[in-house]
Amino acid sequence: GENVEQHPSTLSVQEGDSAVIKCTYSDSASNYFPWYKQELGKRPQLIIDIRSNVGEKKDQRIAVTLNKTAKHFSLHITETQPEDSAVYFCAASTQWNAGNMLTFGGGTRLMVKP
Amino acid sequence: NAGVTQTPKFQVLKTGQSMTLQCAQDMNHEYMSWYRQDPGMGLRLIHYSVGAGITDQGEVPNGYNVSRSTTEDFPLRLLSAAPSQTSVYFCASSYTGGSGYTFGSGTRLTVV
Numbered sequence: 001g002e003n004v005e006q007h008p009s010t011l012s013v014q015e016g017d018s019a020v021i022k023c024t025y026s027d028s029a030s031n032y033f034p035w036y037k038q039e040l041g042k043r044p045q046l047i048i049d050i051r052s053n054v055g056e057k058k059d060q061r062i063a064v065t066l067n068k069t070a071k072h073f074s075l076h077i078t079e080t081q082p083e084d085s086a087v088y089f090c091a092a093s094t095q096w097n098a099g100n101m102l103t104f105g106g107g108t109r110l111m112v113k114p
Numbered sequence: 115n116a117g118v119t120q121t122p123k124f125q126v127l128k129t130g131q132s133m134t135l136q137c138a139q140d141m142n143h144e145y146m147s148w149y150r151q152d153p154g155m156g157l158r159l160i161h162y163s164v165g166a167g168i169t170d171q172g173e174v175p176n177g178y179n180v181s182r183s184t185t186e187d188f189p190l191r192l193l194s195a196a197p198s199q200t201s202v203y204f205c206a207s208s209y210t211g212g213s214g215y216t217f218g219s220g221t222r223l224t225v226v
Contacts (some may be wrong), residue, residue, distance in 0.1 A: 006156075015220050032213075034215075036215075040159050042219075043204060043217040043218065043219050043220055044157070044204070044215075045217070046214035046215065046216075049214055089156060089157065099163055101147070101159065101172075102147075102159075102215065103159075104149075104156045104157040104158075105156060106155065106156040107156050109157075
């Protein structure tokens with residue numbers, strides 16, 4: 001089955017700096033890649049997603065890039081703010097045309113220092 | 115539109131007890147799934163369903179049962195609770211065909 005690896009597991013940045021989180025996936029058939037943000041004690045919430053027919057997608061301060069050849073995708077957060085502090089999960093979707101099963105990465109704890 | 119509703123929010127069980135975690139969605143999503151999240155770890159898939167009457171196992175299905183008699187409801191049953199099942203459980207739903215999940219607020223389960 002699909003395997004998603006996420007790095008780094010923890011990331012500490014200064015407010016205003018950029019943060020980059022990287023994920024690799026194993027199944028070349030995967031074609032949907034969402035990112036989730038989970039604040040402490042809360043549910044994961046979708047922040048951005050990308051499909052395999054697109055190389056990059058941006059939404060205000062966050063962007064996601066996808067390299068299908070290398071089977072990796074990344075989340076970029078610019079001008080980080082303290083409220084960006086959370087755990088971020090990447091995921092890859094397999095069997096999407098027969099369902100929507102997501103395989104999640106292990107998560108990255110992002111800490112933004114004021 | 116309530117989204118995905120999970121009950122209860124907290125539960126303490128004794129080893130060997132059984133219980134059902136409830137999950138309901140009002141978005142007419144075909145796909146529903148259950149994940150568990152252990153401290154410092156990611157989300158691991160327990161069971162999923164692509165529609166009413168259809169369920170399948172995920173990565174960690176042992177000790178859990180599910181059923182999907184309606185589009186809206188997807189309960190998770192713990193057959194005989196064990197301390198290893200202490201975790202936070204999330205239900206999630208989505209449309210099929212590659213789309214983002216909507217998660218419930220979670221159930222924090224402790225087995226003593």
